[in-house]
Amino acid sequence: MPIKKPLGKKGEKKAIKANRPVKADWKEGMKKKITGVADMTLLTKITNEAINENLMKRWQNKEIYTYIGSVLISVNPFRDLGIYTEQVLESYQGKNLLEMPPHVFAIAEAAYHHMNSYKENQCVIISGESGAGKTEAAKRIMQYIAAVSGGASSSIQEIKEMVLATNPLLESFGCAKTLRNNNSSRHGKYLEIQFNTQGEPVGAIITNYLLEKSRVVGQIENERNFHIFYQLTKAAPPEYQESYGLQGPESFLYTSRSNCLQVEGIDDVQDFNETINAMNVIGLAKHEQDEIFKMLAIILWIGNIVFAEDDAGNAMISDPDVASFVAYLLEVDNESLSKALTSRIMETQRGMRRGSVYEVPLNVAQANSVRDALSKSIYERLFEWIVTRVNASLEARGAAEYVIGVLDIYGFEIFDDNSFEQLCINYVNEKLQQIFIELTLKAEQEEYVREQIQWTPIKFFNNKVVCDLIEEKRPPGIFAALNDACATAHADPAAADNSFVQRLGFLSSNPHFEARSNKFLIRHYAGDVLYNVQGVTDKNKDALLKDLHQLVTASGNTFVADTLFPERIDPNSKKRPPTVGDKIKLSCNALVTKLMQCHPSYIRTIKPNDNRSASEYDDKRVLHQVQYLGLCENIRVRRAGFAYRTTFDKFLERFYLLSPATGYAGEYVWNGDAVQGSLEILRHNNLPQDEWQMGTSKVFLRHPETIFGLEHMRDRYWHNMATRIQRSWRNYVRYKHECATKIQQFWRRNKYNIGYQQMREYGHEILAQRKERRRYSLVSMRKFTGDYLDITNGSGGADVIRNAISFGVNEQVVFSMRGQTLVARAMRASIPSPRTLVLTNQALHFVMTTRKDQVVSTIDEKVIPLNSIQSASVSTLCDDWVILHTNNPEGDTILSCMFKTELLAHMLQQTNARITVDVQPEIQFKKKGNKTSVMKFIKDETAVGDGLYKSRVVRIQSGQPASSMSDPPCSVKPRAVVRRQPKQTTTTRPRPNPTRSSVPASKSIPAHAPVISASNSPPPPPPPPPAATPQPSSEPKYKAIYPFETDQDGELAIEMGDLIEVIEQDDNGWWLAKKNGKEGWVPSNYLEEVVEEKPTPPPPAPPARTRRPPPAIPPAETVEQHSPLPTPAAYVTPAAPVIPSAPAIRSVPAIPAIPSVPSTPSIPATPRATKPSLPSRAPVASNSPTPPLASKPVLPKPVVAPASTKPTPAPRHIIANVNAAPIPVMPGVAAPLNANGVPPWRAQLEAKRAAAAAENTGDGSDGKPSPPVAPKPVVPARPNNLGKPAIPSRPAQLQPSQNPAATSLAEALRQRRQ
Ligand SMILES: Nc1ncnc2c1ncn2[C@@H]1O[C@H](COP(=O)(O)OP(=O)(O)OP(=O)(O)O)[C@@H](O)[C@H]1O
């Protein structure tokens, strides 16, 4: 197999380097599936039948080419498969045989590349039966070489054009329609294209072999003369018609006798033009063309000379005018022509001297024979002259260094009656077969020796014995016997034939020969052929009669006399002219010598049927060809040692994917040499040691299965990669959606709490794990919600405290909680006294409630402005004491508060972290009159509960380590959609029109109320199903009552009237819905449940609320009551509910009045005394507080979740929000959202849409705009976790809206509640 290597000197040894190959192409895995095996050395079973079957499968799959190693087998498709286009040609350029599917272009590329790389002459030997496709293959090779060989110079282009033009020219003169092939080559041709050192074609030489000249004078029925005769007679220009008396082919006996003037698929007129064109390209001058056509006319007219028998029984010309016209054209004497055709000059010999001369008249048969001999001779010489003339034109321009020869020779022939022509043809084929065997074996043997590989020679039939039988001189072979017979009995052909038969007797001992009376049989490699002896000697002699020779040499036409017949007979010469046998032997041996000097490529053509059918595969016919072409032996020889071999670098390049050491993710990663790389691949794939051998430059694999296996793995590699990528991608997409849904769910559930959680984290950062933790504070992460007593709203008993405090301008409560403070006593130690601690954005208020004489009075006992607090101190133990260091002459303030961390967090938040917090084991503080004292903290495991305070000493049990982290909140189970039981559907009443009528608010069930309570009572028995009524779907469906346009990720756009499935109902106004397989969030108030009406009256009404209303629908009155903005009437109807815009509705229930954490068990009243039982979470709606500490004063009534305090926001509201002040944020974090938590752009968009919808009365919603989407709540941004937060100036002095930088989290929370 030719191997591509850079140009280098022949024989030069090179280090085998692993060149980095081109990146493997994933598209290879997508290539068309190959049928059968492309290289038959890889056939698992080597029989003629297996080969035949493989060829058949491929042929039927339009794959006409198959390899045996580097030998190309081509099965004639008899149709245009479109496989010789420019693109296909280009695809083979620069590729080796293994890289591309088998093709004649690949053979041409290999030969051309080998010539350039190895500086070796190349030959392509094309063999096969008549009509198998040899000439077509030869033409394709020329096409390829002309296309790929460089050379922009005009002379090279000219040569290329000329080489291609030789095809139509020589086909016209050398091809004819036969029974086997409409364009059968009736001569052998060896075309050598000459190249210069750059691989550019500089010239060409054509060698012609054995033209079938007998065809000129006669053909069997339904065959034709050479194409040129029909072209000329049908398409000759008027000047030729006139000058040469040309008429249609039917007018000439040589063209009409076989009754075949027209051939399907051949256009003689067009072909004539092409012939003329080819002559012009090749450079035949007009006068030369004239001479050629004149000769053809002469031949045609000679054929029309008919003989009749005269009275003496001798031949006489029937129509002397025809003879005269021939004499005129031939420019010979009319008399001489007639004489030469009807008589023969005989000369007697006396001893060695010439004797008398006689003129012997010929009979009609003899005259016909002489006439035809003249025609044949003229045509043969004309053809040879044309070849010579073409060669003259193709003569090399510049130094020709290398050649690529293409041999297109007639195929092996077996007829019923085989004569001398078949003997010659079959002899040539024997010789070619011999070269094939010799060269393939030789090459194989040499390779094994060179590569130091051991192999067992295979037995095969060497046809040298048949070649010897035909051509040997001693003992004389068939040609020698023929010559002898011709020499001894030259006068009488019959006697010569007899003499030949006798001489054949000497060959009877040869096992490949058999004499059978006047016939003889030769056992050729391709089959036994029986030859007829009659006329063989005459044909072998092929001497032009002396009379005829004299006639033509006497012609006044120099083209005839000097060009076609230049030789002059020496009457005294004793030298025997060479016979045809001599000539063919000579030229054949010359050819063999030439071919043996070249690097050969083989194309073995096969004919699938005799009917030129594109669909018929004649099994037997092909099997025979497979047999005689010796394909089986070819494969065996090829596989005798190792079925597959390739150079190390090629092997590595092809299979580097198969080892992680050589290839990774399709990339070539090997850095070592090619030998080690190949070894790595072989070893990594666990190939048995006896399955492969390393030569000196190549890897040898013994069995075809091995290479199949490797190829298969290589193919699968890309598929596996593709599958992995697909799997990963699908996983990624699924994961992305899951994550998105989770994030959305999380956000929707937690957005109201995030601010509180951030506050909590901030508080813990302040203490920075310096203070021990109380055990129960670790139970779960509590949110820091601030105003636990709801002083802001004054709900419950909080109004008493609220009224007691005289709040300053813009003073807002951020934290409220029960606590204690140390009160001084005269002459006695201070004691703790209960207080209500109310922290505002300006001061910390200590509210005291006293009872005197049954009168309860509440006073704001002490107010510490925040700006007077310098720092705060807490102990390292888990007690609740906080000392606030102030510049007050009354001394520092000492307080105890269960939520001291939160209190400190709010304080720092309000002061922008100006107050520092110290954590110390002992705390020094100022007493009245600037005296200092120390408060001590002592661990005492007997001090249960919150510890004991006595005389500036706090005793407290050990707490949890300061680094302890609270448990995460328990996950809240998503609220499943409560599927409505269809049987409970009791909508006997007509459904109220949601846009006009309203359902009383009292009928609606709060979102958090257990809907299934309706089904607590046993449901009524189901009514019998109506006979033909379809069962209502058990899946509740929702209908979009407004269009919801969105292009937001995670949201689902819906059209009005869309039926959608609700997967999850969140209380925040957004439901997870599914439409056409797509999931996304939609505003719940845009949906209405679809209730299928029953045709029959329903059973008695079950409990009234069978249909769950949308969550969090405020009662209409409440909405109106609290709405600060006028709301269009349409919005207050519960049937078109909207999500209240104020997040407080949702957030308040989430805020426990005591330190119970949503989703986690609330802490029991006296947790420290007994093991706490962890009751389940109190329903949010009930807001039943858990009392903080039993010993503490009674807390005011806990905050009850207010009913919807916000009305349905109108579009105007949204617009207003767009212009609202930015949301207050934690220090150092920019405000991302507006006051509603909606990004400004989004709010504007929504507002615009709503406004547009409101104006648009033709939008299908009865002129009523869509309700606004539930606004997103205010979520304070995360505090800056890194170091101290950047603190904006105090918010107290400024209106939040006036100075966004001065706003705070507390402000944000307050705003949100409002
Ligand atoms: N590769 C091919 N693709 C399409 N048609 C082909 C191909 N090869 C051969 N043929 C068809 O088969 C016919 C015979 O082919 P071709 O003339 O090459 O045979 P051949 O082997 O040269 O025969 P002969 O020995 O008689 O000269 C062609 O004229 C063409 O119609």
Ligand SMILES: [Mg+2]
């Ligand atoms: Mg041919």
